[in-house]
Amino acid sequence: MSTLLVRGVARLILLPTLVTAVAFLVKGYASAGDGFSAGVIAGAAVVLQFLAFGPRELIDRFPVLHYAPWLTFGGLLLGLLTAFVPVLLGDPILTHYPRAGEHVAHVGLLAMHTAVLFDVAVFMVVFGFVVSVLGLIGGIGVEGEGS
């Protein structure tokens, strides 16, 4: 499947896809889209690279993908923090700050709001999951060919 065309297209659309993913994450509070969709889009980008270049070359090009499981568990930790830090402050679980009715600062479309942080956690978990599972499946495939 790794024809020249596929490789070229895959290389071309990697960055735009990731940008789309970030856009989905950031604009989630303004219109359709959220951390989950963003994570799946980013995951799709990596899956496409996998298809085009195969597991070996993909890992060689992006050795950082080795750490994908940590992204998932880090995301879970971040989610737990946003969920339980309010409890330490005496508020109900998963209270988001600023509270309802208070002013929220914006940097462009990005709202300075802890709900966005929670969405980032969801993004990390989902993206990390897709990439890790892909890596695991690919890794086994490579070993299977050798033996």
Next chain:
Amino acid sequence: MPDALRILMPLLISAVGTGLVTGSGARWPRSAAPLAITTAALAVVATLMMRTGASVDYVWAPQWGLRLNLATDGLAKMYSLLATGVGLLVLIFAAGYIPRHLKHTHSGPERGARFFSLILLFMTAMIGLVMAQDLILIVIFWDLTAITSYYLIGFDHQRSDSRRAALTALLVTIISAIFLIAASALLLNDLGTASAPEILATAQAGRTVTIAGALIAIAALAKSAQAPFHFWLPRAMAAPTPVSAYLHSAAMVAAGVFLLGRMHPLLALSPRLLDALVVVGFSSMAVGGVMALAQPELKRLLAYSTIGQYGYVVVLLGLGEVAAAAVYVLVHALIKSALFLTAGAVTEATGEVRLDHLGGLGRQMPLLAFGGGLAAAGLAALPLTAGFFKDEVFFAGADGRGGIVPFLAVAGAIVTFAYTWRFWSGIFAGPRRATARPIPWLLTAPVVVLGLLVLVFGLVPGIIVYLTREAGSTMAGAPVLLDLQYHLNLHAPNVMALATWTGGLALTTTARFWLPLPRRIALWARHVGPDRAAARLVRGLYLLSRRMHVYEVQTLQQRIGTIFVGAAALVGITIVFAPPWPTFHVGGLPVTDWPLVLFLVLAGLSGVVATRARGRLSLVLALSAVGYSMSAVFSFIGAPDVAIVAVLIETVMTLLLLGVISLLPRDSVQHRTAERERQRRGSWVVGVLAAAFAFIVAWGVLSRPAPDATMAREHLNLAPSAHAADVVTAILADFRGLDTMGEITVIAVALLGTLTLFATRARTERR
């Protein structure tokens, strides 16, 4: 909040101690025993200093009305005093017993450390249980005691009878706990609260309350080893002696009658329920008494005695004599723990467990004979011991009811007298049949202390009154009168006591003539008892589950078929027994919805193509065509978020499948063998069945009148105040954030599982 701290002190001490013993015991096993004893001693002091009438109430999940509500009422104080006090003495005994036990069983000292932390955990669960005021909280601690007891009873896990005994105890008490959960749900639904005091204050006599009361009673009776759920208790004798002593007196078994006491005003709303308690209590007295007479083994005799003795308590609760029940529980706890520890010490010294191999040890172990003798005198209800008053209040209660009850009470007491004598005299009196090796004083001292307590409480009955009156008032919901003193006249309880001693003496002196009878009954009961029925049931269920499992894992088709057919069966049962909608009806199809139909047809066609696909690639593409058509449907009915997610998931799934296929060896031609034909036919059946039920469910849901839109509207209104323009995002991250939290946890756990799976596989392949 120092006040809250003071209320929670015993629980906190015990919980922290559990942690300390666990931590330090793993490092330095020798430190476990002294640490555990110190913890228990501190917990006793904290319990004694407990001010009654205070409570901690923390609402931790307001949506579901869940409260962390602990209070120090009279009932809690009495039971936690028992749990910590008896626990302390049992731990002292264990400090001498466990090292020897480990040597007998060839185990390392770290197992001993585990023992001490488990006993402390048991104590913690017990204190939490008796202080809990919320039914849900009660359930949690209730199950915690059951789980801890599982590990304690199965402490010698190298022995198969230990393991089986532990499992039996766990099954009986955990399954019966489901009744308690059901009762909580009923009451929560009916009265809108799970708080025990509020329930007791607002419940009115009625069908729901009777059913809830009966469910609570079943759970409690199973825990208190009352007939016909009693069989787990004699089996639990496989546990080390300190565990038995604790289990039978102050923990676990006591938890059952505690719950009956805690919910007594609720039970009292239905008189028939109380009458049932009287019947169960007397049956247990009969079973326990007769079997105790027949048992040749020391601990087994005591186990049946416990069944009978808690039968007394259940009778008293059924008669509404709550204060008397409190007296009985307190006195029995002291006596029974002392007798168990006596049995343990004797077995430790002689290596014998059977009564007919023992005898005449009084000379060699005078202190033990003395302490055990005081306790036995108490169990036989001789005057000047606390035991006299346990029977006095029992007789008074029975006399108050009249009819046949007083006679049954005396008969039960006579049997108790007889087996108590058989136990004590069988060990310490008569001709010498065994030689005792010296045993550490740690094994004797707790027995003597308990025996002396039985004596002192009997000489100064005011102590018993002081300890139990408030407990009685808590159970009754109003102050109760409790006056214990010796009356030197012929009022009914005294006459009944005299009758008991006379009958008991007559029975013991003629033991030779009647002893074969209970033995024959015991033999016969082994074949028809509930023990056997329960064992059959468990075995049958196990075989069924095993057969299903074997079928399920053979092929992929069978696995998927099992799930689909199972789900279809469940849906079918729901529809047959509880049709949640009145009728199915066919709606109209407005012109605006025609494009929808187009995509649905497309989805259907793609599905058909998928079943006909030959190669893997065409299969994947056909399946993704189904998914994309469905996403299009979502976007038509105005659910852009769902549509986006559906498209994305479909894309990633397709790409992932393609990626997997690219790693597989070349697509081999599918063999059309006879086997494959048979499987195909099976797939047809499963597919049609699953589709039919999915169709019925979908149709039923769509036939329902338009769903209540208030929730959705509320979310739409709230979204701006959650700083979100997009309501779906606001729901995911804020309104239902906890759900999302749960979902990402599931994803992370799934990844953890996948990682582990692949890691093991890589390891086995390398080998």
